[in-house]
Amino acid sequence: MNLNKGNSDSIESQMLMLHQYAAAHGLQVYDEYTDDGYTGTNFQRPDFMRMMEDIRAGKVKTVIVKDLSRLGRDYIESGRYQEVIFPELGTRLIAIGDGYDSDNEDGNDIAPFKNLFNDFYPRDISKKTRNALNARARNGEYLGPGLYGYCKDPNDRHKLVPDPDTAPVVRRIFSMVCGGYGFCKVARELSNEGIPTPGAVKGHGPRTGYHRPTDWHFPTVRAIVMNPMYLGHTIHGVQKKLNYKSSKMIQMPEENWIVVEGTHEPLISRETWDLAHKVISTRSKPTGKGTPHIFSGLLKCGTCGATMAKDSGNGFSCQRYKVYGKEQCTNHRITMEQLNTVVLASIRDVSEEVRADRDGFIERLTGKGLEGQRAACETARRERHKLEKRLSEIGPLVKKAFEKNAADLLPDDVYTALIEDYAAEKEDVIARLADLDAKIVEMEQETEGPEKFVALVEQYTDIQALDRDILHALIEKIVIHQGYKDQGVKHQEVDIYFRFIGRIDDLSI
Numbered sequence: 388m389n390l391n392k393g394n395s396d397s398i399e400s401q402m403l404m405l406h407q408y409a410a411a412h413g414l415q416v417y418d419e420y421t422d423d424g425y426t427g428t429n430f431q432r433p434d435f436m437r438m439m440e441d442i443r444a445g446k447v448k449t450v451i452v453k454d455l456s457r458l459g460r461d462y463i464e465s466g467r468y469q470e471v472i473f474p475e476l477g478t479r480l481i482a483i484g485d486g487y488d489s490d491n492e493d494g495n496d497i498a499p500f501k502n503l504f505n506d507f508y509p510r511d512i513s514k515k516t517r518n519a520l521n522a523r524a525r526n527g528e529y530l531g532p533g534l535y536g537y538c539k540d541p542n543d544r545h546k547l548v549p550d551p552d553t554a555p556v557v558r559r560i561f562s563m564v565c566g567g568y569g570f571c572k573v574a575r576e577l578s579n580e581g582i583p584t585p586g587a588v589k590g591h592g593p594r595t596g597y598h599r600p601t602d603w604h605f606p607t608v609r610a611i612v613m614n615p616m617y618l619g620h621t622i623h624g625v626q627k628k629l630n631y632k633s634s635k636m637i638q639m640p641e642e643n644w645i646v647v648e649g650t651h652e653p654l655i656s657r658e659t660w661d662l663a664h665k666v667i668s669t670r671s672k673p674t675g676k677g678t679p680h681i682f683s684g685l686l687k688c689g690t691c692g693a694t695m696a697k698d699s700g701n702g703f704s705c706q707r708y709k710v711y712g713k714e715q716c717t718n719h720r721i722t723m724e725q726l727n728t729v730v731l732a733s734i735r736d737v738s739e740e741v742r743a744d745r746d747g748f749i750e751r752l753t754g755k756g757l758e759g760q761r762a763a764c765e766t767a768r769r770e771r772h773k774l775e776k777r778l779s780e781i782g783p784l785v786k787k788a789f790e791k792n793a794a795d796l797l798p799d800d801v802y803t804a805l806i807e808d809y810a811a812e813k814e815d816v817i818a819r820l821a822d823l824d825a826k827i828v829e830m831e832q833e834t835e836g837p838e839k840f841v842a843l844v845e846q847y848t849d850i851q852a853l854d855r856d857i858l859h860a861l862i863e864k865i866v867i868h869q870g871y872k873d874q875g876v877k878h879q880e881v882d883i884y885f886r887f888i889g890r891i892d893d894l895s896i
Contacts, residue, residue, distance in 0.1 A: 398421060398423055401453050401457075402419065402421075404453060404483065405451050405452075405453065405483070408451060408481075408483055409451060414449060414451070417441070417446060417447055418438075418441065418446075418447070420434040420435065420437060420438040421434055422434045422435055426460070428459070428460050428461050429461075430459055430461070430464050430468075438450070442476055442478050443476065447478065448477070448478060448479060449478070449479040449480075449481065450473070450478060450479070450480050450481070451481045451483065452480075452481070452482050452483070453482070453483055453484050454482050454483065454484035454485045455469075455482045455485050455487060457482075458480070458482070468480075469489065473489065474489070525645055525647065526647075527621050527647040527650040528545035528546075528621070529545050529546060529547050529621050529650070529651070530545065530623060533589060534547060534614075534616060535553055535556075535557065535585035535588065535611065536549065536550060536553050536554045536556070536557035536611075536617065536654050537549060537550055537553075537554070537651070537654075538550040546650070546651060547621075547650075547651040548651065548652065549652055549654060552588075553585075553588060554654050556577070556582060557611060557617060557654050557655070558654055558655060560573055560577075560608060560611055560612060561612065561617075561655045561659050561660070561663050562659075562856065563576065564612055564663045564666060564667065565659060565662045565663050565666055565856065565859050565860060566666075566854070566855035566856040566859055566860075567666060567681065567683045567684060567855040567858075567859055568855070570605045570608040570609045570612070571605050571608075573603075573608045574603035574604055574605055574607070574608050575603075577601075577603040577608075578601055578602050578603045581601045582601060582603070583600050583601055584600060584601065584602065584603055584607060585607060585611075586600075587600035587601070612663060612664075612667070615646075615660075617653065617654045617655050617660075618648075618653050618655065618657060618660055619648065619649055619650065619651055619652060619653030620646055620647065620648045620649070620650065621646070621647045621650040621651070622644055622645070622646050623644070623645040658839060658843070662859065662860065662886070665863075666684060666859050680697055680723075681853060681854060681855045681858055682703070682726065682858065682865065683855075684859075685858060685859070685862055685863075685864055685865050686703055686726075686864075686865050686867060687864050687865070687866050687867070688705040688706075688707065688708075688716060688719050688866075688867060689719065689866045689867055689868035689869065689880070689882070690705070690716050690717065690719065690868070690869060691705065691707050691715065691716040693705055693706045693707040693708075693716065694706045695719065695721075695867055696709060698720075700722075701722060701723050701724075702720050702721060702722040702723060703720065703721055703722075703723070703726070703867065704718050704719060704720045705717065705718060705719045717869050718869070719867050719868065719869050719870075720870070721867050721870075721879060721881070725879075726865075726867075726881070727853060729881050730853060730858070730862075730865065730881075730883060731850070731852070731853050733883050734847075734850060734853075734857070734861060734862075735850055737844060737885070737891070738844050738847060738848070738850060741841055741844045741845065742848075745841060748837070748841065749837040749838060749841060752836075752837040752840075752888050752891075764827060767823055767826055767827050768827060770823060771820060771823045771824070771827065774816050774819055774820050774823070775820065777812075777816055778813065778816045778817070778820070781809050781812060781813050781816070784809060785806060785809050788802055788805050788806065788809075789802075836887035836888050837887070837888055839886075839887045840861075840885055840886060840887040840888045843860055843861055843886065843887075844861065846860075847860075847861070860886070861885055861886060862883060862884065862885055862886065863884045863885065863886050863889075864884045865881060865882070865883055865884070866881070866882040866884070867879070867881055868880040868881070868882070
């Protein structure tokens with residue numbers, strides 16, 4: 388007797404029905420098999436498997452279920468048990484509600500269709516559930532189990548709020564990456580300081596007895612740094628089940644994700660995110676001791692553009708020259724001391740100028756008055772809005788002309804001329820929109836770039852020495868040119884490209 392909880396019938400009512408049927412037909416009850424709360428699409432249910440062991444042991448000869456859906460809701464597997472497994476084991480199957488009896492061929496022809504219908508039910512429920520979750524996700528609701536750095540709002544479990552205990556750790560991880568630390572180095576630092584891992588915070592024990600709850604690993608740090616939810620966005624649909632019968636998860640293309648921006652307080656700014664990912668893409672390999680030097684990922688050769696690699700003499704040389712020799716480039720060597728001197732001086736000069744005349748510094752970088760630049764940008768945006776509105780009107784106008792022509796209300800020659808005019812206008816509007824978009828992006832960069840840079844500089848006051856955090860926060864790259872001698876004195880140009888604004892002045896040593 389196999390019992391499985393239905394959608395409307397209780398276990399007790401099903402049990403009563405099956406006992407009454409067995410008594411009325413002179414069948415002795417050996418045992419009851421009840422998988423309460425388990426999905427019928429899964430045949431690895433505990434009591435179902437126990438029943439199959441008893442069948443194979445010869446203890447059970449007849450299986451009685453309320454209807455075929457109680458056996459299972461996977462029509463392929465249900466059919467296999469009905470048509471192959473039970474017959475081979477000599478087991479009789481009776482489904483009372485469906486009038487099915489495997490010992491009576493009459494009336495059993497409909498069973499495959501019933502199995503198919505039973506399979507359709509969980510398929511339909513799965514689809515409706517998925518659609519409902521997607522609708523809630525598009526509304527900005529958080530549907531996940533939890534996210535390190537956040538906790539769920541006690542007043543709304545579908546909204547995230549910063550966790551005062553773990554949010555600072557997330558911010559620190561991004562800061563360390565911005566400072567040139569690799570994922571492994573960050574993991575070692577956090578482990579050495581005894582900071583609990585995300586799994587430990589959730590209450591999950593270590594994977595093995597050799598690991599501690601404070602043992603961070605490369606993939607964990609990487610997952611945090613690569614997760615855009617720390618920008619304040621809710622993201623749904625990164626993975627999904629292969630299908631409703633399988634528990635296997637598959638990765639979805641990024642264009643299929645559901646992304647709703649500004650749903651919760653960000654833990655890091657867009658500038659910090661961009662900087663961290665820029666450092667990740669350009670970071671050089673660490674030194675033999677596992678710690679990257681402070682200029683790691685910033686130094687470029689002024690002739691060939693190759694990375695400037697650290698040498699054994701506490702200096703930097705062109706990597707292409709070191710590998711291929713003078714056939715490809717020249718040495719371009721500069722010492723750590725020289726580089727420190729010129730870069731520190733440049734940063735301090737910029738910092739002092741910002742403190743002395745913030746608005747003047749921004750105006751100098753924009754090349755014109757800031758207010759005038761903003762006004763020009765706003766004018767371009769208004770023009771773009773007008774063009775977008777006109778573009779949206781052309782389609783309905785074409786449709787209206789077509790309908791009038793089809794109704795003989797518009798002569799063919801007039802219709803043809805109108806369509807040609809609309810097509811030409813549409814092409815012109817699209818081209819003008821493209822030009823405006825490029826112009827707006829350029830003006831926004833000119834307008835916002837200096838302000839973003841100034842905001843960064845203002846975080847650092849009275850800089851006495853360089854470190855990774857300062858360098859990677861303020862500087863995009865440092866270009867080292869080949870040194871030369873003039874009247875016996877060596878000179879070497881160094882171009883410093885600051886973030887958001889590029890190069891200000893040429894420097895030399």
